[in-house]
Amino acid sequence: MADLKTSFLGISSPNPFWLASAPPTDKAYNVNRAFEAGWGGAVWKTLGEDPHIVNVSGPRYSALHSNERRVIGFNNIELITDRPLQTNLDEMRQIKKDWPDRALVASVMLPMNEQTWARYLPMIEETGVDGFELNFGCPHGMSERGMGAAVGQVPEYIQMATEWAKKAASVPVIVKLTPNVTSILPPAKAALDGGADAVSLINTINSIMRVDYDSLTMYPTTDGMGTHGGYCGEAVKPIALNMVAEIARTKDTQSIPISGIGGITDWRDAVDFMALGASNVQVCTAAMVYGFKIIDDLVDGLNNFLEDKQLTLDELIGKAVPSVTDWQYLNLNYVEKAVIDQDLCIQCGRCHIVCEDTSHQAITNTVNGERHFEVIDAECVGCNLCVSVCPVAGCISMQQLTEGNDPRTGKPISGEKANWTTHPNNPMRKTD
Amino acid sequence: MSNAEHKPDIRGHRLDEDELARNFGDLHPPLTRADALIEADRCYFCYDAPCTTACPTGIDIPGFIQKIRSDNLRGSAHTILKENIMGGMCARVCPTEVLCEEACVRNTHEEKPVEIGLLQRYATDPIFDEQTPFFSRAPATGKKVAVIGGGPAGLSCAHRLATLGHEVVVFNRDNKPGGLNEYGIAAYKAIDDFAQKEADYILSIGGIELRNGETLGRDFTLNHLRESYDAVFIGIGLGSTNKLGLDDESLPGIDDAIDYIAELRQADDPGRLPVGRRVVVIGGGMTAIDIAVQSKRLGAEFVDLVYRRGPEQMGASLYEQNLAQTNGVTIHHWARPVELIGEDHITEIRFERTELDDSGRLVARAEYFELTADVVFKAIGQILDLSVLGADMTGLEFRHDRIVVNETGRTTLRDVWAGGDCVSGGDDLTVTAVQHGKLAAIDIDQHLRKK
Numbered sequence: 001m002a003d004l005k006t007s008f009l010g011i012s013s014p015n016p017f018w019l020a021s022a023p024p025t026d027k028a029y030n031v032n033r034a035f036e037a038g039w040g041g042a043v044w045k046t047l048g049e050d051p052h053i054v055n056v057s058g059p060r061y062s063a064l065h066s067n068e069r070r071v072i073g074f075n076n077i078e079l080i081t082d083r084p085l086q087t088n089l090d091e092m093r094q095i096k097k098d099w100p101d102r103a104l105v106a107s108v109m110l111p112m113n114e115q116t117w118a119r120y121l122p123m124i125e126e127t128g129v130d131g132f133e134l135n136f137g138c139p140h141g142m143s144e145r146g147m148g149a150a151v152g153q154v155p156e157y158i159q160m161a162t163e164w165a166k167k168a169a170s171v172p173v174i175v176k177l178t179p180n181v182t183s184i185l186p187p188a189k190a191a192l193d194g195g196a197d198a199v200s201l202i203n204t205i206n207s208i209m210r211v212d213y214d215s216l217t218m219y220p221t222t223d224g225m226g227t228h229g230g231y232c233g234e235a236v237k238p239i240a241l242n243m244v245a246e247i248a249r250t251k252d253t254q255s256i257p258i259s260g261i262g263g264i265t266d267w268r269d270a271v272d273f274m275a276l277g278a279s280n281v282q283v284c285t286a287a288m289v290y291g292f293k294i295i296d297d298l299v300d301g302l303n304n305f306l307e308d309k310q311l312t313l314d315e316l317i318g319k320a321v322p323s324v325t326d327w328q329y330l331n332l333n334y335v336e337k338a339v340i341d342q343d344l345c346i347q348c349g350r351c352h353i354v355c356e357d358t359s360h361q362a363i364t365n366t367v368n369g370e371r372h373f374e375v376i377d378a379e380c381v382g383c384n385l386c387v388s389v390c391p392v393a394g395c396i397s398m399q400q401l402t403e404g405n406d407p408r409t410g411k412p413i414s415g416e417k418a419n420w421t422t423h424p425n426n427p428m429r430k431t432d
Numbered sequence: 433m434s435n436a437e438h439k440p441d442i443r444g445h446r447l448d449e450d451e452l453a454r455n456f457g458d459l460h461p462p463l464t465r466a467d468a469l470i471e472a473d474r475c476y477f478c479y480d481a482p483c484t485t486a487c488p489t490g491i492d493i494p495g496f497i498q499k500i501r502s503d504n505l506r507g508s509a510h511t512i513l514k515e516n517i518m519g520g521m522c523a524r525v526c527p528t529e530v531l532c533e534e535a536c537v538r539n540t541h542e543e544k545p546v547e548i549g550l551l552q553r554y555a556t557d558p559i560f561d562e563q564t565p566f567f568s569r570a571p572a573t574g575k576k577v578a579v580i581g582g583g584p585a586g587l588s589c590a591h592r593l594a595t596l597g598h599e600v601v602v603f604n605r606d607n608k609p610g611g612l613n614e615y616g617i618a619a620y621k622a623i624d625d626f627a628q629k630e631a632d633y634i635l636s637i638g639g640i641e642l643r644n645g646e647t648l649g650r651d652f653t654l655n656h657l658r659e660s661y662d663a664v665f666i667g668i669g670l671g672s673t674n675k676l677g678l679d680d681e682s683l684p685g686i687d688d689a690i691d692y693i694a695e696l697r698q699a700d701d702p703g704r705l706p707v708g709r710r711v712v713v714i715g716g717g718m719t720a721i722d723i724a725v726q727s728k729r730l731g732a733e734f735v736d737l738v739y740r741r742g743p744e745q746m747g748a749s750l751y752e753q754n755l756a757q758t759n760g761v762t763i764h765h766w767a768r769p770v771e772l773i774g775e776d777h778i779t780e781i782r783f784e785r786t787e788l789d790d791s792g793r794l795v796a797r798a799e800y801f802e803l804t805a806d807v808v809f810k811a812i813g814q815i816l817d818l819s820v821l822g823a824d825m826t827g828l829e830f831r832h833d834r835i836v837v838n839e840t841g842r843t844t845l846r847d848v849w850a851g852g853d854c855v856s857g858g859d860d861l862t863v864t865a866v867q868h869g870k871l872a873a874i875d876i877d878q879h880l881r882k883k
Contacts, residue, residue, distance in 0.1 A: 067469040067501060346540040349479030365480065391476050392541065 002306035009172035013040035013103040020282035021107035028091035037292035041103025046080035059220035073235035093127040109135040121168035137178040137203025152178035155190035162194025172197040184243040200259035204230025233285040237263030248277025267301025275320035336382035344395035351386035441709040446731025455729035486535035489516035508555035523553035570597035578661040583611020585667030585852025588869030594639040615694040618722040649820035666850035671817030685778035689723035689811035708806030715811030717747030740768040841872030
């Protein structure tokens, strides 16, 4: 059994899977059930000032479904906690007492003045929570009131509020970032400069799910009107992974620990986040779609993976970061060609038609009058489109050319690396 | 058992109403929307799709499935019906397991093709229920075409001719249109009067006059029609059935399967039909399976189906053979009937075992067995009744007693086309007959416009 015990900023939990601050962590009842199911920690649903906010009593969620009604993407317009602060604090205190081995972090969202932070944070810390997460991410509702993403989109505000939080708190402070920015690096750098102990990302993405095809209004609505929500679930994972990797590989930000969030559904998603630099992960949508029981596969799958790979959790963290670089550093002398395994091919022809219609006309449809799909090396640029659309896993693979000439360019395969920075076509190329 | 003691046990109402209703309900219940969406998602949307190639009418199958996936059901049905106006019936009766579904690329690794037939039914059912009009007629050409036969070939031809702007008269032997769709398909494959719904839909295009009860050779002749119409299409199917060629073939209790199937299809209450306790079916095609299974479902206690060759040679697909067996029919291969036994009613039938000799010919083995029977059904194929054509046959060419046509259905007479079961080289399938009618109509149209 691999050791999944995690210490993130000194906050220990039996596994790296925390529930993100969201409806699943709204109250003691839910968090108790989560901890009974085996979750390593929970970031309590975001606390705010009293009097507490109110939520709509209409649809708060909607989903992007596959035809099998599998939830691929998810959207919400729920705000922060809509219960009195004291109720939350009482319950948090009890939970921490009942579950001392689990991580309990308080998410907070407060207006932009220092006194408020100085007043609320000690009050919250007094419950025994292990840390704070500053919600600078929610893109709907609260951002209209100058909080959430409205803070997260301005690096100066992030730094300012982080400094206030650090002054008022004695436990670690995590800054939760919004993805609704052009680059994630300035906000991450601001959090670091403000003294944050870690960043967590991503929060949800501005989104409208669709229109109602009968009423031709947006969908869903509250009494005929709707508003953009925050998008999450499996569909957002690639966006989150890029932002995590950017922070992890950039000199200015790479020192800050990361809690990865965004579409984590099974253990492989956790491997993605951790290998790209996250020290632990937070989950919300998958739990909201399937219930807390998914923790079984998350823990078990990650454990088995680490055993198979003979890796410790610490060794996994950041393992893939060195493989992420800028386009300009990719080796332009490297050549791959697609190869179709004829024994596995089911003759659907998808590879042919997508290559023919949208790419490089590099896959046959007939050979000697017979239906036959085969890569034409002289046309194949190695783009991986056919691999991506082939319905049979493993049927088409990319194989490196290591010798001879590239039949497409006629140029000899070179073992030397050469990238855009020195390429003759690059007017800005570096010369020695 | 002594033959003398055997009295024929033939009666109706062997099963109670509920059981009959179950037995003659839908063989394959239609897909729900949820099922259809999941099944549609299984389609890979193949390039130059093998299923489409395998479809005798060339329906763009990935195209119509894609439209099911996007909830564009009307578009989906149109994609089907523009190639095959009987796409509703074909969804029910096509042996998809040897056509589109056999070609499905999903068979390669998982042996479970996309359920194309059921999806096709899902897409087209609402169109026939609501009689949604899809097709309109081209400007009138002033040409008049006679179609002999109101079955799949004739109706398909008539519909296409009408859309192309011609006036059509359909001469139909029966009291209702549809041919074997109405009279020859097992009841549980086309419930709720579907054949008539489909015929109504086809005729609703306009420009088609349906004359029921008018029989070639009795009420009119081919030459009459050639004189008064610009073109003639013959889609008369196969009028009569093959004989066993044994003595006493007219003994009571020995019936043609297709006659009984027709009677069953027209019966409001299947329980009314007398059915034997012991039924023996002779033949190996779809009709043999249909009569065997329906006999069982009417309450026959023992149904034996005897075929002179092996399972691979049966005209009925493996799927149909399995259907018979799971319905409790016993299939005997490699045996041929040699003697019909009975005084004033069939009581027993003797078979001789057969095999292939070294040169691959079917030969008898001089080994015998008997089966007791209250009823014997002959389902050994149909033949074209040439007598209906009478003297007008002059100029028509025949091969194996069927009419010779070219690839667009043209006969050797310059103004006569033919299609469906009555032409040479067909496979006796509804879907093929529909295609014959369609192709002939397109060729007739081109011919008439040139004139």
